[in-house]
Amino acid sequence: MKLWLARIGVWIERQLGRGRAVRQAGAIVPYIGYATPEHLVVRGRVLAKLRDKPAYGGRNRWCNVRQTLRLFLTAEVGDVTVSAGDVTAQTDEEGYFTLLLPRDDQEGWREITVHVGEISVACPVMVARTDAHFAVVSDIDDTMMHTGAYALTRNLWNSLTGNAATRVVFPDAVALMAKLSEDGRNPVHYVSSSPWNFHGMLTDVFDRNALPRGPMFLRDYGISETQFITGTHGDHKGASIDVLMSALPELPFVLIGDTGQHDAGIYLSAAHRHPGRVQQVILRATADGVDAADQADIDAIRALGIPVDVGPDYSAALSRDAARRSE
Template sequence: MRRDQRIFFPSLGLPEGDGSWQIEVHAWCFRLRARRFVIPIVRKALGFKHVRLTATEQQRFAERARWMFVDNKRGRSIVVDIDGRIYALGQTQANGHLRAQITVSLPPGRVAHECVVAPVWRDISGTDPIDIHFLAAEGLSIISDIDDTIRVSHVADRAALLRGTFVEPFAAVPRMAELYVAWARCGAQFHYVSATPWQLYVPIATFLDASGFPKGTFHLKDFRWRDRTFFNLFASADRYKRSHIESLLKRLPRRRFVLVGDSGQRDPEVFGDLCRRYPQQVRLIFVRDLTGSARISRYRAAFAGIDRRVWKVFTDPATLPTSLTDASI
């Protein structure tokens, strides 16, 4: 008999004005279906029914595609242990997800980063703590797109997008991981924002970790097959990214932000608008140009009224600064 599985996504711990901390918990409860049942359905839904795949490609497709048709579990209770105190957070929704916030007051001398937040499963605390990123009120945050910014995705090409997502090995944009590691050494915290559905969190997070990208919080998209096709999910990425980036800006008004994206969709326009609205927070914008020849007129329009030193279009990450200090931003 298959048992429920639970994933606790990397989340934020944010300081409150009274010295307490607001800890976010995002959980997903589901069961993986048998491959023999799922794979034919997904191949048909994604247009791979009549596509010949090698044995290696079939295996890779099976490993990734089965995440798209899991059996989400509604009504599962989620309980966590924070430094020895038990918190019942409620029950999962129809999509198997639960999002909750906990306000925790720490005893004198206790450092937030030392807090252990662990799931409790059937009255037994989980052995693996939840990855909570505690952010200081002030500091540097990198908000990074994933598709075609740090992972080669070909979002503008439907066939290439689907093959790259489900069939081909994931490929990192050269030298981006090294750049992000250098920024992390400067104290930067990372927030990965993408229209990739939460169902693909495990393969995407595994890939980023294997490629050497710094750990960070994830802000992906809720997705149900009944609502839209897989390709149309990516088509609405700009609206989704804007809302999640703006949410971070509003909740962290004293932090400085660097926005990193690409020209494949509307990152320049979204970033430019947010920079004009939050000029004290958005300090730098980096856009990876996918055309091979930067369309200067587009970027000038997207970043109209913004100091030219704030935004940069690049093709080679080696042209970007590896040190982000108070003086540089």
């Protein structure tokens, strides 16, 4: 039944996508990039037009619902050439692109100008500093801000009816990330099962609430012929951690998540795949608390010698040594 429904979904998507080849590029949506030992990884998406509107707190819920739905009515432009200097790439059928530029000796934030025909945009890239003590990977939903991601109906309601001005960021999450970041010394990254369509909104939320800026690893909600949404939350988060550990081979990692979507199990698997690379795990316990499966995973992480702070807030993590250096 699921396979049959998925194939119907593919047919509908293809019908709605007819005429995509004749669309003209009208905008480049920049995503925050990162660096590997060899490359600057520049990311973004090419669309025929933008559908974002400024967010403000007084907008009613119906306006927010309409604006959120507009984010998914993307007129993506596939198979067009994107360039930055002498480096080029083609957008895929959903308009996404990745440019791999040679890395130089500079560090910190870089702005790479990307072109599609006469259109250009600056794509930010974060290059880890040589004095970084560790890297941070954090979940977003119910870790940095309240969404109710562990409850489908609650998460859907919050996603549809809110905007960047109304999203609730946990104050102690802001304090924790500021402490871990050490004023930009330690690179911060965010991983979420939210769609790439939310990248601009999430960036706005983080800026409004003074969360440290960093690359986001979101999900493509495209439909394949075998499933509605490719991969699972755990697959996506685990793969993103693998990418980042490969990109920053000299750094240990602090992993932050919550108990609502069993992040402890995901981080335990990452610790097994990358022995010695996970320095600490921090988990916010959701309203449902820590169940038996989570507790077993937490105990297993601690058995590896990795400290785990878990609770309804980040007070335990905030009370730890601020530096967390690997000497």
